[in-house]
Amino acid sequence: MPRLRIAVIAPANSIHTIRWVNGLSAYADIDLFSLADHPNKSEMIDPSVRLTYLPSRGKLGYLLAARALRRLAKGFAVYNVHYASGYGTLARLAGIKPYVLNFWGTDIFEFPNKSPIHRRLIQGNAKHAAHVVSTSEVMKQEILKICPGLSVSVVPFGVDLSRFDYQSHQITEGRLRLGTCKILSPPYAIDDMIKAVSLLKQLLKDSQLELSLSIYGDGPSRSELADLIHQLELDEIVTLHGWISHDSIPDVLQRMDIFLLSSLQESFGVSAIEAQAAGVPVIATATAGFQEVIQNGRTGRIVAVADPPAMAQAILDLVKDPASYQRYRLAGRESVEVHYDWDKNVKQQYELLERVAQANKV
Missing domain, CATH: 3.40.50.2000 (Glycogen Phosphorylase B;)
Structure with a gap:
């Protein structure tokens, strides 16, 4: 059975992203799409993960990146978008589907409280996702408070024992x-x-x-x-x-x-x-x-x-x-x-992505 093709849309300079793509690469073929403003300067990303940088210059950065993502990120069974504010907006502008949206923390506890516009942006990004993921129960409750009616799973960001x-x-x-x-x-x-x-x-x-x-x-x-x-x-x-x-x-x-x-x-x-x-x-x-x-x-x-x-x-x-x-x-x-065993957490995340891919299979 061929391995699932998954596109991860996330900042390449984050250790959270690095751990997710490395972990998921044991189960699927992973492509990582990151804004060029978030370059990976380490050598920690698994060699099997294909990394593509999207243009992000000035005020039109997200628009340019969305066009590039729409053009480059084709043929994937499912998309995994991390960080609901910036990268969630990028995924929605690009019109990619289906995507699983992982909240990280400040994108739900701080970003929506900045203004009604910020709140509506998060609500829209979450609504367009096929499924939403939280790292904790307390974060899940905050997501549901801001975005009621969503289907939210908890997948902890654990540790490699x-x-x-x-x-x-x-x-x-x-x-x-x-x-x-x-x-x-x-x-x-x-x-x-x-x-x-x-x-x-x-x-x-x-x-x-x-x-x-x-x-x-x-x-x-x-x-x-x-x-x-x-x-x-x-x-x-x-x-x-x-x-x-x-x-x-x-x-x-x-x-x-x-x-x-x-x-x-x-x-x-x-x-x-x-x-x-x-x-x-x-x-x-x-x-x-x-x-x-x-x-x-x-x-x-x-x-x-x-x-x-x-x-x-x-x-x-x-x-x-x-x-x-x-x-x-x-x-x-x-x-x-x-x-909080990281291996179990990665398996949880992969199985969720696999279910979403199967449910949206043409």
């Missing part, structure tokens, strides 16, 4: 290594995390624990965070390591005892899933996305949003409770294996 080595681990006596991997921008409230560590430093002043916080990532808030670290006299404790490649994350996680997340809002929690896959307990804020992937008191701890004292206390409680620490490690990994 083979890359995350689960090893026996405990907090080494005399050392507490905290860490995070996140974009340094206001929505992720890294400043709250730093303030929590400052409070924790005071709580541990009579102990012999050597405290450290390693922050991996870069972004517009970096200089402000550096100033805050200095103001709180945490220069010897908190380190801004800067951007790291996605391939480096498993190794970095092995150098952490507890993984922290202080976001003000999250639609999904990939970073939390990665930490749990590596057997690193997670303490995260009570955003909808984190609460979906972390079971409070079973696989990790959930604390109030924008509450550094609560995060500091949760860290201290976990340090003092080795039994809970080990329980979170084991239960977290088991949860990821059941719900």
